[in-house]
Amino acid sequence: MLGFFKKKNAESLPGLLTTKAAQKGIKPTFYSTKVLEVRRETADCVSVALEIPHPEMFSFVPGQYLTLKTQIQGAEVRRSYSLCSSPLSGELRVAIKQVEQGVFSTWANTELKEGDTLEVMPPNGQFALEIDSADRQTYVGFAAGSGITPVMSILKTLLERAPEAKFILFYGNRKTHSIIFKSELEDLKDQYMGRLEVHHVLSREDQGNDLLYGRIDEARAAKLAAHIPGVKDAAGHFLCGPEDMIHGVTAALTAAGVAKSAIHFELFTAATPAAAAPKTGATSARAESYVTVILDGEETHFHQGPKDFVLDAALDAGADVPYACKGAVCCTCRAKVLEGEVEMAMNYSLTDQEVEEGYVLTCQTMPRSERVRISYDD
Ligand code: FES
Known part of the structure; x- marks a missing residue:
């Protein structure tokens, strides 16, 4: 079993900055924390500063998110929200x-x-940039609405930590007044003169430039990549917004010659989780599977049908397994299949390599063999 948490890498990193490698072994369990500040950013957006329950476990890589839990009208509600602060x-x-x-x-x-209390899980997420202080490259962000949140953390950290790196941001909103972090972005442009470019793309407000009037879709992203120097050749492209924006921008960037490996994305909404309808196949006729889930070294055993998701069945069986979105987006429910066959209905957050290594999103996983063994500890 992995240790409860590991120490940071030998290099001591400033503030709450850490690496994904140093986060390995941190358990996705909830900690109580106090709300330090609720700040209104726009008419329909607040930013919430939280007390740090434990600096070692709550250090983060810019771009990652927190899962929050509370009781609302007697029901438990969990949601994941990206960190907008720089770990520095x-x-x-x-x-x-x-x-x-x-x-x-x-x-x-x-x-x-x-002063309110919330339950919070340690930072998590693959949509993140590990920044070397000697980095001199340019990075690009495409964000829409609240998709700016993780991109904001990435760009602030990059500008501060890598004094010769640059960032180009394309940020889509309806109108000027709905732009989250508008004045902070302006301040950052002044502070890091010549190293941060911000292009606001507004769908309901004509700024006098056709290139920036409308939604960020494939055609617009293609024009932006063609006309704005530095976009095609950037070291990394970070996309956060609705699914159609992600697909459109990815298509435009790859058509412009950007390698798929340089394109990172995070959806802030997912399609409604599909009803667990198993695809056809010999194994789909199986009535029940015997499933074992392992969490913190403890095993929970249960029988479940082929149409049920492992996460729901494990919760019903009394295992306190981690989850947040239940929609294939947040990755909080990630676990490794140690034995048996499974099928995932959707996956918006695991990388191809993780899938190859046997990791699954248990909120989307259905058993396809008589016995299945899945570990949240690996
Ligand atoms: S709970 Fe979010 S991906 Fe499964």
Whole structure:
């Protein structure tokens, strides 16, 4: 079994900065924390600063997210929100945009206040940039709406930590007043003169430039890549927004010659999780599988049907397995298949390599063999 948490790499990193390697072994369990500040960013978005429950476990790589948990009207609600602060600042701050019928986001925007207590899991996520202080390359961000949150953390950290690196940001919103972090971005442009370019793309406000009037879609991304120097040749492209933007920008960048390995993306919404409908196949007729899940070295055994997801079945069986979105986006429910065959309905967050190594999103995983053994500890 892995240790509860590991020490950071030999190089001592400033503030809350860490590496993904140093995060290995940190368990996705909840810690109680206090809300230090709720700051209104726009009419429908607040940023929330949290007390740091444990600096070693809550250090993060810019671009990562926190999973928060609370009780709202008697029901437990969990959501993942990206960190918008730079780890160099030593601040743990997420941004929460109110979404229509969003239980947690509405509560956070209307009721959450300084001094309240929240449950929080250590930072997690693969959408992140590990920054070398000697890096002299250019990076590009495409963000829409609250998709700016992880990109903000990445660009702030890059500009501060790598004095010769540059960042080009394309940020889509409806109108000027809906731009989250507008004044902070302007301040950063002044502070890091010539190293940060910000292009606001507005869909309902004509800025007098056709290139920046509309939505960030494939055609616009293709034009931006063709006309803005540095975009095609950047060392990394970070895309965060709705699915159609991610697909459109990815298609435009790859058509412009950008390697797929340089394109990183994070969805902030996923399609409604598909009902667990198993695809056809000989094994789909199996009535039940005998499933074992391992968490913190403890085994939980249960029988489940082929249409049920392992995460739900494990929760029903009393295992306190980690999850947040249940929609294939956040990766909190990641675990490794040690034995047996499974099938995933959706995957928006595991890399191809992780899938090859046997990792699955248990919120999307259905058993396809008589026995299945899955570990959250690997
Ligand atoms: S709970 Fe978010 S991906 Fe499974």
